[in-house]
Amino acid sequence: MLEVDDIKAFYGSSQALFGMTLKVDTGEIVTLLGRNGMGKTTTVKAIVGQVGVKGGSIRFSGRKIAGLPAHRVARVGIGLVPEGRHIFPNLNVRENLIATARPGADGSSPWTFAAIMRLFPRLGERLENMGDQLSGGEQQMLAIGRALMINPRLLILDEATEGLAPLIREEIWNCLKLLKSMGQSILVIDKNLSHLLPLADRHYVVDKGQVVWEGSSEQLKCDESVRNQYLGV
Template sequence: MTDSLLEVKNLNTLYGRSHILHDLSFRLDQGQSMSLMGRNGMGKTTTLKSILGIVRPRSGHVYFDGLDISDLPTWKRMRRDIAYVPEGRGMFHNLTVREHLQMAARPDSQGQTGWDFDRVMTTFPRLQERLSNLGTELSGGEQQMLAIGRALVTNPRLMILDEATEGLAPLIRQDIWNVIATIRESGISTLVVDKNIKALKKLCDRHVVLVKGQVHFDGDGAELDANVDKVETALSV
């Protein structure tokens, strides 16, 4: 049995008087890939921001590698080998593709650099042709590749991807799924927010579905198949 890498316990997160997350709990084990699904407004992005400390929960705890990181600022959480690919990709307007990667590059907390500039170039050959372009000059698919590459050069143990393929053309979406599979195979744990159940079933070991800030379903692929009607109803508009 694998050890827990990320554990969320009884998170309650509010925006003003709006109670978004209600006693939210789940865990992600080392080396696992987990999907986080739900309709718009169900609390997926708030969950990610609560894990990262971008939004502070009213109560509950976040554990990473067995340590309670609930009171740490965001930058200290990220320094524990967590990487974040945000919805919207977060391009810096004044940095080239090369500079995005150079700015983010660092070894992990053990001094390892398995993902470096050259490996990112091999993984995303299209970026090699755009090194001198500003990040904002890239297509949506290229920006997502750069956002993932920028996260990878921090050599994370956990990569969190929000709306991994949102708004991308079908062929580009498949490229992104293939890259996420490669990331998983390299030993990095992944937490992926997306709406493509079919792709997520192939990629992820576990699946969490949120409804109104609560866990509606939490299980592996076989359990997902056994509860497909329940999950599809929760995801339908």
């Protein structure tokens, strides 16, 4: 579904990605792992058209998408839950959700307003609250719901549970389990290996703007040297 091949990216004259390569197949959950500042978020921004790419290629369902503006990337079927959530503070919960609503690229619409209410009942209690009146956990639920409302073929989550209370984190993980059971393709950045290992199909470990290890959950679980060298604090 998603193929990122040897891309390079810069912020001004500073290079952030040095030949990043990864793929996500249909129905897979794949992770990007690594310490802060190693290029994970830049990779996501490159995929969704928020950072320019020099060299290499990005393909989605066989179509070249590198260089497309972010709104056109969304229309081909990629939904983003960005780091920091970035919900609209001057819109209420209902407006945040319907602002992005559209059928999927194939015309299907499994994710409707009613479906999001069933997924996150807490949001149903906050429909008239403005975005900046929500707790951090509620904002994260809203950010996920907003991304699902475009009915994406691929959902990308950047630091999905960072800074959330334990009970809210559990709710987010349960949501991802449900999405996996529905066959949703997901690329996720997070630091919580205890939840990622049983959930994800494959993992990419990123260091200094490139992939230094890739493999299954079982392989990562058994490779203590990789965990210590690239994932330990």
